């Protein structure tokens with residue numbers, strides 16, 4: 388496959404960036420999107436140019452490091468992570484626009500890499516269980532009803548990639564925050580801190596400068612892990628209940 | 635704030651983006667309830683000046699003898715004023731936050747959410763402006779040449795005998811339909827009552843409410859234009 392890429396290039400956080408055009412050839416449809424960028428970078432290095440900086444780690448769709456808005460869609464046209472996106476999703480001769488996540492809470496560090504530590508601080512505000520849990524306990528020690536376990540699992544799937552923020556016209560982190568709030572809130576281990584967790588995490592979310600929810604649903608459409616839009620609904624309920632309790 | 639004293643419930647709500655949506659939802663639903671009643675009341679115009687003007691008079695004496703003349707009406711007006719102010723203030727503050735949170739647009743544009751979703755802000759502004767005109771036109775009569783207090787039937791026919799009266803009113807009612815269509819469903823999510831199993835019901839209710847309100851309100855100017863009411 389032969390492709391025209393228009394890639395966001397930006398030297399560092401302090402400088403202005405712009406889209407730069409590149410041509411790549413000999414791309415196999417079986418390559419992942421990141422492997423295609425590897426090809427581009429080899430090409431750039433050979434010609435003495437600065438390679439394109441982009442985030443990646445596991446390349447297995449489980450770590451949440453990869454990002455990229457491809458043709459206006461977070462993680463590209465399929466519902467998966469950029470590392471799991473295959474080039475067969477595109478046509479020979481296509482022009483692809485590749486941009487970083489856009490949100491004021493996710494400033495661009497270089498090229499396609501953004502600083503997502505705002506997510507870490509939301510987790511630090513309450514996305515955990517305070518009691519030391521030690522090694523994995525015997526599974527039957529604390530019975531969890533099957534529907535609750537399923538619900539927790541569905542939300543535990545969030546990999547913290549930030550595609551929801553990138554896709555949201557308000558740069559909101561509601562889907563991410565709700566995934567963690569719901570995951571822990573429904574389990575017996577997380578229940579004691581249920582009310583303070585949602586209040587602290589939402590307040591940190593606001594402090595980081597993320598926007599509010601206007602229920603456009605773009606986040607849930609973009610989420611590679613299928614966190615449902617109703618997670619936000621559920622978090623809203625948790626929040627109002629916790630605010631009433633005042634803790 | 636962990637461990638320390640936390641602000642009271644109301645404060646927590648108002649200071650948070652999630653809580654402000656709760657305020658929007660509740661105030662929106664209060665206005666929506668009022669609009670349903672208002673729309674049904676308006677339909678009395680089809681039964682002639684006697685019934686319509688009598689109904690308007692009754693609005694002033696509801697609750698008597700417990701309530702004094704116009705007390706109930708003023709109570710409703712105060713509740714609505716609080717709702718409008720709370721709704722518009724949170725809409726303004728949330729919109730500012732949203733725009734600030736996403737200052738850079740993507741170079742590659744993509745078609746976005748549904749029409750009703752995208753028009754909430756502009757639609758809301760249109761409704762706010764309409765509300766001011768509507769009150770000055772048919773409540774106080776300030777911008778209504780030849781306004782006759784106590785003769786609402788005549789005043790209504792008057793307004794809808796002008797082209798601008800019809801245009802302003804019908805545009806605003808279409809905006810209202812769109813606003814309610816996304817707003818009702820949104821409010822359910824903001825209040826945490828939406829779910830996968832209830833979604834069909836909520837979306838259908840939103841559509842029906844939007845349609846009934848718009849058709850009900852618009853039927854009045856259309857009736858005047860077509861001389862069904864004169």
Ligand code: HEM
Nearest residue numbers: 601658659662665666725754758759762817818820821824
């Ligand atoms: C003063 C004029 C108004 C303005 C400026 C305004 C503005 C807005 C805005 C910006 C939103 C948020 C949209 C979003 O989050 O997606 C909204 C939501 C809403 N509006 Fe209005 N609106 C106005 C009048 C009305 C009226 C007359 C009604 C009554 C039918 C209404 C009912 C609602 C409802 C139910 C919501 C949903 C609240 C939620 O998302 O939780 N609004 N409005």
Ligand code: SF4
Nearest residue numbers: 545546548549551610
């Ligand atoms: S909710 Fe989905 S899109 Fe958002 S961070 Fe988690 S996995 Fe990524």
Ligand code: FES
Nearest residue numbers: 446450451453470
């Ligand atoms: S690189 Fe780990 S999810 Fe894509």
